[in-house]
Amino acid sequence: xxxxxxAIADIPDGATIxxxxxxxxxxxxxxxxxLVDHGAKDLTxxxxxxxxxxxxxxxxxxxxxxxxxxxxxxxxxxxEPTPLERLWRAGEIALELVPQGTFAERIRAGGAGLAAFYTxxxxxxxxxxxxxxxxxxxxxxxxxxxxxxxFTLLRADRADRLGNLGYRGTQIxxxxxxxxxxxxxxxxxxxxxxxxxxxxxxxxxxxIFVDRVVVLPDLR
Amino acid sequence: xxxxxxAIADIPDGATIxxxxxxxxxxxxxxxxxLVDHGAKDLTxxxxxxxxxxxxxxxxxxxxxxxxxxxxxxxxxxxEPTPLERLWRAGEIALELVPQGTFAERIRAGGAGLAAFYTxxxxxxxxxxxxxxxxxxxxxxxxxxxxxxxFTLLRADRADRLGNLGYRGTQIxxxxxxxxxxxxxxxxxxxxxxxxxxxxxxxxxxxIFVDRVVVLPDLR
Amino acid sequence: xxxxxxxxxxxxxxxxxxDGSYVNLGIGxxxxxxxxxxxxxxxxxxxxxxxxxxxxxxxxxxxxxDLVDAGGQRVTLRPxxxxxxxxxAFGMIVGGNIDITLLGAFQVxxxxxxxxxxxxxxxxxxxxxxxxxxAAGAREVRVIMQHTTKEGEPRLVTQCxxxxxxxxxxxxxxxxxxxxxxxxxxxxxxEIVAGLTPEALSEKTGAPIVVASNCATLSAPxx
Amino acid sequence: xxxxxxxxxxxxxxxxxxDGSYVNLGIGxxxxxxxxxxxxxxxxxxxxxxxxxxxxxxxxxxxxxDLVDAGGQRVTLRPxxxxxxxxxAFGMIVGGNIDITLLGAFQVxxxxxxxxxxxxxxxxxxxxxxxxxxAAGAREVRVIMQHTTKEGEPRLVTQCxxxxxxxxxxxxxxxxxxxxxxxxxxxxxxEIVAGLTPEALSEKTGAPIVVASNCATLSAPxx
Numbered sequence: 001x002x003x004x005x006x007a008i009a010d011i012p013d014g015a016t017i018x019x020x021x022x023x024x025x026x027x028x029x030x031x032x033x034x035l036v037d038h039g040a041k042d043l044t045x046x047x048x049x050x051x052x053x054x055x056x057x058x059x060x061x062x063x064x065x066x067x068x069x070x071x072x073x074x075x076x077x078x079x080e081p082t083p084l085e086r087l088w089r090a091g092e093i094a095l096e097l098v099p100q101g102t103f104a105e106r107i108r109a110g111g112a113g114l115a116a117f118y119t120x121x122x123x124x125x126x127x128x129x130x131x132x133x134x135x136x137x138x139x140x141x142x143x144x145x146x147x148x149x150x151f152t153l154l155r156a157d158r159a160d161r162l163g164n165l166g167y168r169g170t171q172i173x174x175x176x177x178x179x180x181x182x183x184x185x186x187x188x189x190x191x192x193x194x195x196x197x198x199x200x201x202x203x204x205x206x207x208i209f210v211d212r213v214v215v216l217p218d219l220r
Numbered sequence: 221x222x223x224x225x226x227a228i229a230d231i232p233d234g235a236t237i238x239x240x241x242x243x244x245x246x247x248x249x250x251x252x253x254x255l256v257d258h259g260a261k262d263l264t265x266x267x268x269x270x271x272x273x274x275x276x277x278x279x280x281x282x283x284x285x286x287x288x289x290x291x292x293x294x295x296x297x298x299x300e301p302t303p304l305e306r307l308w309r310a311g312e313i314a315l316e317l318v319p320q321g322t323f324a325e326r327i328r329a330g331g332a333g334l335a336a337f338y339t340x341x342x343x344x345x346x347x348x349x350x351x352x353x354x355x356x357x358x359x360x361x362x363x364x365x366x367x368x369x370x371f372t373l374l375r376a377d378r379a380d381r382l383g384n385l386g387y388r389g390t391q392i393x394x395x396x397x398x399x400x401x402x403x404x405x406x407x408x409x410x411x412x413x414x415x416x417x418x419x420x421x422x423x424x425x426x427x428i429f430v431d432r433v434v435v436l437p438d439l440r
Numbered sequence: 441x442x443x444x445x446x447x448x449x450x451x452x453x454x455x456x457x458x459d460g461s462y463v464n465l466g467i468g469x470x471x472x473x474x475x476x477x478x479x480x481x482x483x484x485x486x487x488x489x490x491x492x493x494x495x496x497x498x499x500x501x502x503x504x505x506d507l508v509d510a511g512g513q514r515v516t517l518r519p520x521x522x523x524x525x526x527x528x529a530f531g532m533i534v535g536g537n538i539d540i541t542l543l544g545a546f547q548v549x550x551x552x553x554x555x556x557x558x559x560x561x562x563x564x565x566x567x568x569x570x571x572x573x574x575a576a577g578a579r580e581v582r583v584i585m586q587h588t589t590k591e592g593e594p595r596l597v598t599q600c601x602x603x604x605x606x607x608x609x610x611x612x613x614x615x616x617x618x619x620x621x622x623x624x625x626x627x628x629x630x631e632i633v634a635g636l637t638p639e640a641l642s643e644k645t646g647a648p649i650v651v652a653s654n655c656a657t658l659s660a661p662x663x
Numbered sequence: 664x665x666x667x668x669x670x671x672x673x674x675x676x677x678x679x680x681x682d683g684s685y686v687n688l689g690i691g692x693x694x695x696x697x698x699x700x701x702x703x704x705x706x707x708x709x710x711x712x713x714x715x716x717x718x719x720x721x722x723x724x725x726x727x728x729d730l731v732d733a734g735g736q737r738v739t740l741r742p743x744x745x746x747x748x749x750x751x752a753f754g755m756i757v758g759g760n761i762d763i764t765l766l767g768a769f770q771v772x773x774x775x776x777x778x779x780x781x782x783x784x785x786x787x788x789x790x791x792x793x794x795x796x797x798a799a800g801a802r803e804v805r806v807i808m809q810h811t812t813k814e815g816e817p818r819l820v821t822q823c824x825x826x827x828x829x830x831x832x833x834x835x836x837x838x839x840x841x842x843x844x845x846x847x848x849x850x851x852x853x854e855i856v857a858g859l860t861p862e863a864l865s866e867k868t869g870a871p872i873v874v875a876s877n878c879a880t881l882s883a884p885x886x
Binding site for chain 1: 711712713714727728729730731733734735746747748749750752753754756757781786787788789790791792793794795796799800826827828829830831
């Protein structure tokens with residue numbers, strides 16, 4: 001793919017999109033910027049946290065392109081409500097708050113073809129309300145459903161022609177799980193490396209999960 | 221740990237034991253040999269396949285130490301019944317046959333603290349009989365419960381002092397999932413390497429899952 | 441009438457695999473398809489014990505007991521291969537990332553049901569392996585098998601008498617006599633070996649089978 | 664009466680972490696415990712965004728935006744560290760491989776319930792992060808917090824008024840005034856700062872609290 005704009009050009013209104021990244025590391029900012037410019041709306045966004053003010057992710061939600069946000073944090077850091085907090089209070093964006101590990105596991109389940117699983121996390125809390133609870137071997141678990149997406153956007157450090165990905169440090173976070181759970185997975189990377197550059201036992205995201213790669217050398 | 225015998229000395233009668241390995245690769249033969257000598261009985265063995273005649277794993281089942289085998293294959297290769305097939309027909313060993321991917325996923329779920337999950341695999345077959353079926357988004361899934369073990373025995377290529385493990389080629393198979401699902405995980409390896417030898421992004425089984433390591437240099 | 445040899449069946453099945461496909465080949469006849477993949481296509485072979493990108497079979501001096509495929513054969517890796525653990529490898533299968541799986545079978549029914557795991561042997565232990573995972577998870581299931589049993593009984597049937605591997609998943613069958621698609625209307629023959637009449641094909645098939653109007657001749661090079 | 668400073672509380676909590684432990688430190692006060700781990704113990708710090716083996720905080724010239732902990736702080740790795748993805752990192756937590764988690768809290772109840780995620784703020788968006796996963800999954804949950812709110816309200820209570828993070832999981836609480844164990848019989852003070860009477864402690868505690876017969880003096884070096 002020549003550009004981020006090309007890579008996301010076919011994302012339609014109403015699409016469900018996963019976006020990797022944690023505390024800024026691994027955020028696909030070039031793809032997100034292109035998505036803001038593209039203007040697709042009524043999106044369901046699956047991303048661990050709301051982006052701090054000024055980030056590409058915050059621009060996407062602030063622009064009203066997101067109808068629903070599934071995340072483990074939607075809290076701004078400022079003393080005033082963020083645009084997202086205002087949209088949420090006004091009922092213009094729906095929030096589904098999920099414990100971060102359950103969030104990761106729901107995505108992992110989606111990628112692995114499972115429909116749902118029982119986890120002990122959130123049992124006895126407000127976040128378990130309305131969810132099916134069930135005892136196994138004397139402990140209570142809640143049912144959580146898998147998450148899948150039409151598109152996954154992620155950032156990695158480098159890719160080969162087969163789509164194998166390597167990440168820098170903590171860039172990895174939700175990348176491998178989301179790559180597997182997205183019907184179309186789009187990676188932005190800093191570099192294309194030769195096929196054979198990755199040690200076979202050290203391919204963090206195998207190319208089988210990756211559909212499009214955008215090279216943005218200034219990322220590195 | 222000095223020896224395989226020391227490493228498995230506290231396995232009691234009635235224990236549930238996971239054993240990694242696939243088509244001979246990654247089988248912890250030294251630990252299995254020690255377990256035969258140790259003599260623990262009434263074991264529940266969770267291992268992908270029955271071992272071919274003459275292997276350490278076959279010695280364990282042939283010796284009558286195993287009460288129940290959970291696996292995806294219990295078929296011998298010879299024209300005559302194997303000792304395991306005879307024990308099974310005589311009702312002296314119970315078999316729970318599981319599709320291999322469901323087998324891997326149940327172990328992975330056990331390691332990740334989940335109780336159960338819904339998978340589309342085996343729906344409409346004899347192996348789904350008696351299992352809870354449930355529809356999600358118009359497709360039918362069956363409920364499969366997690367597998368955990370008191371002890372996991374596995375083979376890897378090398379370990380560092382922290383228990384980080386590296387595997388050769390297809391040795392890896394069930395190793396990472398079983399390492400996580402075993403309350404006590406014991407690895408036999410060919411070599412101890414310096415702490416820091418593993419690239420952080422390429423630790424196939426992090427040491428957090430590994431309790432004991434036996435070094436058997438003649439494995440390499 | 442000249443049925444295809446086993447090798448020719450695998451050759452023919454290989455020609456239908458599109459460039460860029462991720463493919464899992466079952467144990468037995470299907471794994472031989474790897475020997476006939478068109479050289480100008482990039483087809484990536486997956487093995488459920490953790491390989492994405494199997495290379496050619498290992499020569500004697502390459503053979504490594506720690507580099508085996510799902511059938512235990514010693515293999516090599518192609519450049520760019522990945523080695524993952526079994527849970528991840530099956531996650532790829534059940535998660536819908538395998539474009540095509542080619543499997544052997546005892547029987548395929550005209551509604552796409554098929555049976556390949558339980559031979560109902562009187563004393564052998566049970567064996568399912570990864571068959572049900574592949575059958576339920578792969579985007580497309582194709583079967584390679586002889587058209588009839590050694591005793592001449594049809595393997596293409598209205599209803600499987602062997603225990604099912606999965607219901608309603610088979611899309612195409614490669615046999616020594618024909619290429620048969622499994623459709624909402626039942627079996628449709630797309631190619632038939634030269635000299636086999638539609639009537640003779642029907643006799644060897646245990647369910648209604650329609651010969652497509654554009655049915656071609658099933659042939660393969662001498663191999 | 665001399666309450667411990669925030670730094671001293673974290674120092675004291677660090678002294679109770681056994682050699683060989685895998686530990687996850689929550690955002691805020693708990694993460695400062697890392698600065699006081701006894702040098703003669705091998706304690707491995709885990710971060711839910713994928714680090715097993717956090718090293719010292721990064722200096723300005725080491726700081727790498729792609730090497731951050733769960734709080735977003737730039738960190739280093741200790742030798743032998745592993746970097747994994749979030750699903751694997753939380754698998755370690757929920758799978759019971761974290762020996763101890765130290766978390767902040769608004770309130771802890773005498774039955775072990777605690778609340779640390781929902782401040783019931785009138786307009787702020789919700790935030791749960793990994794708190795519930797750590798609370799439900801870690802083998803032992805310890806809390807670090809001030810004994811009372813800025814307004815002097817007890818944070819150790821009979822029943823949490825804030826929404827729970829998990830029921831019945833807290834085993835020990837480190838405050839500026841005391842170390843309190845949560846037992847089947849309720850709160851038991853194990854250490855109290857010098858000059859604080861049992862009566863004064865009870866006044867600052869919103870639930871019955873027993874002072875252990877062998878209760879020691881809670882103290883820490885000047886830090």
